Amino acid sequence: MSRPVQFNINSKPVDYNGHISIVGAPEGSGGEGFFATKLSEVVGLARKNSIWPLPFATSCCGIEFMATMGSHYDLSRFGSERVAFTPRQCDLLMVMGTIAKKMGPVLKQVYLQMAEPRWVIAVGACASSGGIFDTYSVLQGIDQVIPVDVYVPGCPPRPEAILDGFMKVQELVGQESLRRRNSEHYKALLESYGIQ
Amino acid sequence: MSLTNEQIQTKLIEKFGEQVSNFSEPYGMLTFEAPKELNLKVLQFLYDDETLKFRFLTDLQAVHYPNDKARPNDPVGWGRELAVVYHLHNLVDNVRIRFKVFTDINTPDVFTATQLYATANWMERETYDFFGVNFVGHPNLKRILNVDEMDYFPLRKEYPLEDQTRIDKDDEMFGRGGSIN
Numbered sequence: 175m176s177r178p179v180q181f182n183i184n185s186k187p188v189d190y191n192g193h194i195s196i197v198g199a200p201e202g203s204g205g206e207g208f209f210a211t212k213l214s215e216v217v218g219l220a221r222k223n224s225i226w227p228l229p230f231a232t233s234c235c236g237i238e239f240m241a242t243m244g245s246h247y248d249l250s251r252f253g254s255e256r257v258a259f260t261p262r263q264c265d266l267l268m269v270m271g272t273i274a275k276k277m278g279p280v281l282k283q284v285y286l287q288m289a290e291p292r293w294v295i296a297v298g299a300c301a302s303s304g305g306i307f308d309t310y311s312v313l314q315g316i317d318q319v320i321p322v323d324v325y326v327p328g329c330p331p332r333p334e335a336i337l338d339g340f341m342k343v344q345e346l347v348g349q350e351s352l353r354r355r356n357s358e359h360y361k362a363l364l365e366s367y368g369i370q
Numbered sequence: 371m372s373l374t375n376e377q378i379q380t381k382l383i384e385k386f387g388e389q390v391s392n393f394s395e396p397y398g399m400l401t402f403e404a405p406k407e408l409n410l411k412v413l414q415f416l417y418d419d420e421t422l423k424f425r426f427l428t429d430l431q432a433v434h435y436p437n438d439k440a441r442p443n444d445p446v447g448w449g450r451e452l453a454v455v456y457h458l459h460n461l462v463d464n465v466r467i468r469f470k471v472f473t474d475i476n477t478p479d480v481f482t483a484t485q486l487y488a489t490a491n492w493m494e495r496e497t498y499d500f501f502g503v504n505f506v507g508h509p510n511l512k513r514i515l516n517v518d519e520m521d522y523f524p525l526r527k528e529y530p531l532e533d534q535t536r537i538d539k540d541d542e543m544f545g546r547g548g549s550i551n
Contacts, residue, residue: 275517308532308539310524311516 197223214352221265221291222347223253225340228264230284232271235298238330239270247333252340261287266343267320272300273313285320286369290355293343294322297336299329321363373421373463375400381422385415392470401468409454409471410481416458416469417486424458424467430483430493431455432501436527439475449474454503456483473503482508500525 200219202211227249231239242249243257258264261284273281285294296316299305302325304314316322323346326339354360364370378400382390390412392403404412416424431454438450450472459466473480482505483490494505495514502523505511513520522529532539 276515304533304536308536310529310531310533312533314533314536 214350217352218348218350222344225252225254225266225293225344225347226256226258226264227254227266227268227340228259228261228284228288229257230267230269230271230281232269232273232277233300235270235301235328235330238333238336239268239297242333242336247337249337249340252337252344254340261285262289264288265292265347267292267294268297269294269301269316270297272305272307273316274311275313276311278313278316278319281316282319282369291347291350293324293347294320295324295326295339295343296322297326297328297339298331299327301325302327305329319367320369321367373460373465375465378422378465378467381419382412382415386412399466399468401470403470403472406454406471406473406480409456409469410483410486412469413456413458413483413486416467422460423462424460424465426459426461427483427487427489427493428457428459428466429455430457430490430497432497432503434475434501434526449476451475452478452501452503454480454497475502478503479506480504481506484508499523502526 197219199209200211200215202209202215204210229236229239231237241247249257254266261267265288267285267288269281285292294316296302300307300312301316302322304312306329308314313319324339324342326335328335331339351357375395375398379393379402382402386404386408389408390402390404392401394401416422433453433455435451435453452473452475454471454473456469456471457466458469471480478501480503482494484494484505484507491509492514494503494508495511497503498505498508498511499513499516500523512518516524
């Protein structure tokens with residue numbers, strides 16, 4: 175025999191009144207049954223709200239990421255419900271933690287295995303610049319081996335800061351031109367890292 | 371009756387005589403040294419003896435003493451710049467001891483303890499990686515924690531801790547040179 179419920183006994187009618195946020199429609203002209211807008215807007219909208227991250231969690235920032243993925247600071251409400259550890263299926267490489275010089279080529283290999291379009295976020299001081307560990311064995315920032323889009327400072331950054339960085343990546347994704355990955359500028363950027 | 375430091379010391383002196391020296395007890399842990407040619411004999415004796423029974427190698431590392439360089443007129447055997455330190459533990463009587471061998475930095479050859487203790491394998495690789503101690507007879511002596519292409523031994527005192535490729539560090543803020551100094 176179970177105990178009677180002690181919560182939600184006299185339920186109030188829920189009043190949303192703007193407390194739910196839905197993704198706004200992009201600019202365009204619409205009418206009865208159709209909506210015309212730019213392809214890059216629609217593609218950007220779809221991509222930015224369904225980013226699948228690859229957590230490359232090495233040390234303490236990885237623990238903060240675990241907190242971000244938990245229910246209190248939920249990352250999946252931004253669309254990254256599926257966090258996979260396979261580079262083949264992920265859009266966003268989140269590098270969280272200290273990367274040693276011995277780990278640099280491994281990180282580069284993981285980056286190379288990702289399919290375009292791909293973004294990189296460097297979470298924490300160690301991934302951004304080597305952090306407190308200015309030593310012979312720590313890579314002084316992952317931007318020495320791979321191109322980075324967003325840096326999140328902090329040691330470790332709070333989950334809110336990681337979410338803020340993630341939202342900046344969303345802005346970048348939403349406004350990216352569809353031709354960017356084939357442009358000369360991008361190719362030159364990859365050449366400077368030795369990536370073909 | 372448990373094993374005391376005096377008992378260990380008398381057993382070592384009766385077996386090795388004058389060759390084990392420099393007995394001291396910092397914080398209660400017996401410490402002694404021996405010439406590097408004898409390191410395996412001492413380790414084997416400490417392992418086999420039925421009252422001593424030091425059968426667990428807790429740690430194996432090196433210390434660099436840059437002020438103890440071998441002087442040019444002294445024979446090579448004087449060199450004490452690099453010390454290899456073994457920490458041994460008797461699990462039955464719960465006694466720990468520390469055993470040091472000193473070697474010259476120009477010929478840092480020490481016999482390997484891998485035949486006696488399997489853990490010495492990786493510990494000696496780490497000691498080689500950071501101090502350059504060449505363990506004679508080691509099955510796989512190569513770098514373990516640093517990048518394979520590294521050409522120096524980082525934990526020797528002449529090398530700085532900081533990464534030398536940074537160009538954006540403000541020396542003034544770190545107390546090195548700069549316009550304030």
